[in-house]
Amino acid sequence: MALDKDTVARIARLARLKVPDEDLAPLAGELSGIFAWIEQLNEVDTRDVEPLSSVSDVTLPMRADKVTDGGMAAKVLANAPGGAVYIDSSDKNAGGFFTVPKVVE
Amino acid sequence: MASLTDLTIAQLGAALARKEASAVEVADAHLAKLDEHRALNAFITETPEKARAMAAASDARRAKGEAGLLEGIPLAIKDLFCTEGVQTTAGSHILEGFVPQYESTVTTNLWKSGAVMVGKTNLDEFAMGSSNMTSHFGGVENPWKRRGDNRKLVPGGSSGGSAAAVAAYMVPGSTGTDTGGSIRQPASFCGIVGLKPTYGRCSRWGVVAFASSLDQPGPFARTVEDTALLLQAMSGHDPKDSTSAPLPVPDFAAAARNPDIKGLKVGIPKEYRVDGTSPEIAALWDKGMDMLKAAGAVPVEVSLPHTKYALPAYYIVAPAECSSNLARYDGVRYGLRVPGKDLADMYEGTRGAGFGKEVRRRIMIGTYVLSAGYYDAYYKKAQQIRALIARDFRQAFEKCDVLLTPTAPTAAFAAGDKMDDPVTMYLNDMFTIPASMAGLPGISVPAGLDKDGLPLGLQLIGRAFDEETMLRAAAALEKAAAFSGRATGY
Structure with missing residues (x-):
C-alpha cells in the first residue's frame, strides 16, 4: 500500500x-x-490462528505487593536533562523533581 | 608461551590459574590492543582505569582462593548494556552522555564471575541495523579485508563492535544482543562464534530495549567452548525480568567440550535454499552437513513452510515494539533535550534530532501498524504468522534434534553498500530471523573462507532451552571445519 x-x-x-x-x-x-x-x-491464510505475542510459555509471575526498594531519588534524577530540583539539597534522596518547560500559562 | 592476547578464554583461565600471568598483566596486554586498533572504531567508550582496578581486585580474589568461572578475563560489553557509572549510549545521539546509575543483570553476573570490563562497544543505533552503519558514533570497520582489496568492509550488525573487537584479538570475548540476528550475523562476517540463547535464558534487565519479545543477550568468542563459558556466566533466572526463565543453568562448557554427535539428527530446512544466497554459501552448507555426517550425525530433510514470511512479519513486530519502547525518550528524564515553544514541540524536536534515520523509520513503521484501523491488518496478522513460524519449528523438531543452515546470505560487504534500499539491508537477516521469531537458540560457527578470503559462518538452531545439544553439534562442526582463518591487514 x-x-x-x-x-x-x-x-x-x-x-x-x-x-x-x-x-x-x-x-x-x-x-x-x-x-x-x-x-x-x-x-498466508491465518483464519483461526491464535496470534503469538510472546514465545515464553511461562505464566508471568506474581510477587508480593510490597515495596522492595526506594530512597534513591538522587539516582533517579541524576541524568535529568534540564537539571533537577531537590526538596532538600542536603539530602538529595529525600525527593526532588525533573524540570520541564512551562506548559500552563 | 604465546602472547596473552592470542589466548582463548579457557587458555587464559588456565594461565591465570597457574600464575603465569596476573589479571592486571592480562588486562594491560588487551588494553594495548585497544590502543593499537582504535581505527576500527569498535569501542564507543574505553574504560582502561576501570579495567585495571577490576583486574587488581580479581588478582586479590585469586590470591584468597576465590576465583570465579571467568576470573581475570577481559571482556568488551555492547553499549546497550547499562553499566553503572559508565556512559551507555545505545549508539544513539539521544542517549549520548547518559550515565546509568545501575548495572544490568547480565553484566552483574559477568563481574560476579570475575570478568574485567575493558570498554563499551559500538553498535547500530538502538541495535537496529545489520552493518553497524547506523551508529551515531560512526561505523565499525571489519578487521577482515578481501584478498588484494583494501576497501573497508562492515562487521555486520547490530553487535558489530563486539564482533570486531574479538576478531581483532582486542578481547577474547564480548557480549552482544540479538533481536533478529544481531549476534549471529556479525559473528559470521567476522569469522568468530556468536550465540543467541533461547529467549528467557539471559535476563534483559538493564539492557536498553528494542523489541522486548525478541531481544536476547548473548556472547561472542573465538571458540565454541569460550562462548559456552560466557553463556554460563551470563545466564540465570532474574526476578527483575518477568520473561526470564526460572530454570537452572546447565553446564554449557561441558556440553561444548563433548563433540560426540553420533546418531544426532540434523535437520536441513529445504526452504532455506533461496535465491540471493551466494553459491559459495550454499556449497559450504552442504559441506557442513557432510562434516557432521562424517562425525556420526544423521541428516534429515525438514520443512519450515513459513520461512519466507518470517522477515516481513518481523518488520511489523519489531518496529511495533520499538515504537512503544522508544516512546520513553522524551527529553524529560534522561538523554537529549531540544527546547521547544511548548511541550509537544520539545518532544518532537528532541526525538527528531536525537534519533537517526533508521530508528525514525522503524518508529514510524511501528506507529503506523499499531494505529487505529491498521492494527488487525498488520500487527495481528504478523503475530498470527509468528504463531505459524513457531509451529513450523515445533514440527521440524519432532524429526530432528538440531537444524543446520547458513548464518547469512553473503560474506561481509563494503561499507556504504546496501544503504540505498532498506529492504535490501533487511534481507541480510533472512536466515537468522525465523529462529528469533520462535524464540529459539542459534549459534554461528565459522566454517570456511570464500574466494576472496572472507569468513563464512554456518548456523545451528536448537530446541528451546536445549543450548547443550546445539553446543555439542557446534563443537563437532568447529572440530571438523578446523577454521584457522585470521583477519589480516587491519
Missing part, C-alpha cells in the same frame, strides 16, 4: 517526531516500498 506525504506527516505527529517538510516525500517512498514488500503476508 502506498503512503502519501500527508499520511507520513500524520504518522510523524503520532510518533512525536519532527520531520522536515522536504523529508516527507522521500520517506513516503521508502515506507511505501517497505509496506509493498510486507504485503506478501496476505498470501
Whole structure:
C-alpha cells in the first residue's frame, strides 16, 4: 500500500517526531516500498490462528505487593536533562523533581 | 608461551590459574590492543582505569582462593548494556552522555564471575541495523579485508563492535544482543562464534530495549567452548525480568567440550535454499552437513513452510515494539533535550534530532501498524504468522534434534553498500530471523573462507532451552571445519 506525504506527516505527529517538510516525500517512498514488500503476508491464510505475542510459555509471575526498594531519588534524577530540583539539597534522596518547560500559562 | 592476547578464554583461565600471568598483566596486554586498533572504531567508550582496578581486585580474589568461572578475563560489553557509572549510549545521539546509575543483570553476573570490563562497544543505533552503519558514533570497520582489496568492509550488525573487537584479538570475548540476528550475523562476517540463547535464558534487565519479545543477550568468542563459558556466566533466572526463565543453568562448557554427535539428527530446512544466497554459501552448507555426517550425525530433510514470511512479519513486530519502547525518550528524564515553544514541540524536536534515520523509520513503521484501523491488518496478522513460524519449528523438531543452515546470505560487504534500499539491508537477516521469531537458540560457527578470503559462518538452531545439544553439534562442526582463518591487514 502506498503512503502519501500527508499520511507520513500524520504518522510523524503520532510518533512525536519532527520531520522536515522536504523529508516527507522521500520517506513516503521508502515506507511505501517497505509496506509493498510486507504485503506478501496476505498470501498466508491465518483464519483461526491464535496470534503469538510472546514465545515464553511461562505464566508471568506474581510477587508480593510490597515495596522492595526506594530512597534513591538522587539516582533517579541524576541524568535529568534540564537539571533537577531537590526538596532538600542536603539530602538529595529525600525527593526532588525533573524540570520541564512551562506548559500552563 | 604465546602472547596473552592470542589466548582463548579457557587458555587464559588456565594461565591465570597457574600464575603465569596476573589479571592486571592480562588486562594491560588487551588494553594495548585497544590502543593499537582504535581505527576500527569498535569501542564507543574505553574504560582502561576501570579495567585495571577490576583486574587488581580479581588478582586479590585469586590470591584468597576465590576465583570465579571467568576470573581475570577481559571482556568488551555492547553499549546497550547499562553499566553503572559508565556512559551507555545505545549508539544513539539521544542517549549520548547518559550515565546509568545501575548495572544490568547480565553484566552483574559477568563481574560476579570475575570478568574485567575493558570498554563499551559500538553498535547500530538502538541495535537496529545489520552493518553497524547506523551508529551515531560512526561505523565499525571489519578487521577482515578481501584478498588484494583494501576497501573497508562492515562487521555486520547490530553487535558489530563486539564482533570486531574479538576478531581483532582486542578481547577474547564480548557480549552482544540479538533481536533478529544481531549476534549471529556479525559473528559470521567476522569469522568468530556468536550465540543467541533461547529467549528467557539471559535476563534483559538493564539492557536498553528494542523489541522486548525478541531481544536476547548473548556472547561472542573465538571458540565454541569460550562462548559456552560466557553463556554460563551470563545466564540465570532474574526476578527483575518477568520473561526470564526460572530454570537452572546447565553446564554449557561441558556440553561444548563433548563433540560426540553420533546418531544426532540434523535437520536441513529445504526452504532455506533461496535465491540471493551466494553459491559459495550454499556449497559450504552442504559441506557442513557432510562434516557432521562424517562425525556420526544423521541428516534429515525438514520443512519450515513459513520461512519466507518470517522477515516481513518481523518488520511489523519489531518496529511495533520499538515504537512503544522508544516512546520513553522524551527529553524529560534522561538523554537529549531540544527546547521547544511548548511541550509537544520539545518532544518532537528532541526525538527528531536525537534519533537517526533508521530508528525514525522503524518508529514510524511501528506507529503506523499499531494505529487505529491498521492494527488487525498488520500487527495481528504478523503475530498470527509468528504463531505459524513457531509451529513450523515445533514440527521440524519432532524429526530432528538440531537444524543446520547458513548464518547469512553473503560474506561481509563494503561499507556504504546496501544503504540505498532498506529492504535490501533487511534481507541480510533472512536466515537468522525465523529462529528469533520462535524464540529459539542459534549459534554461528565459522566454517570456511570464500574466494576472496572472507569468513563464512554456518548456523545451528536448537530446541528451546536445549543450548547443550546445539553446543555439542557446534563443537563437532568447529572440530571438523578446523577454521584457522585470521583477519589480516587491519
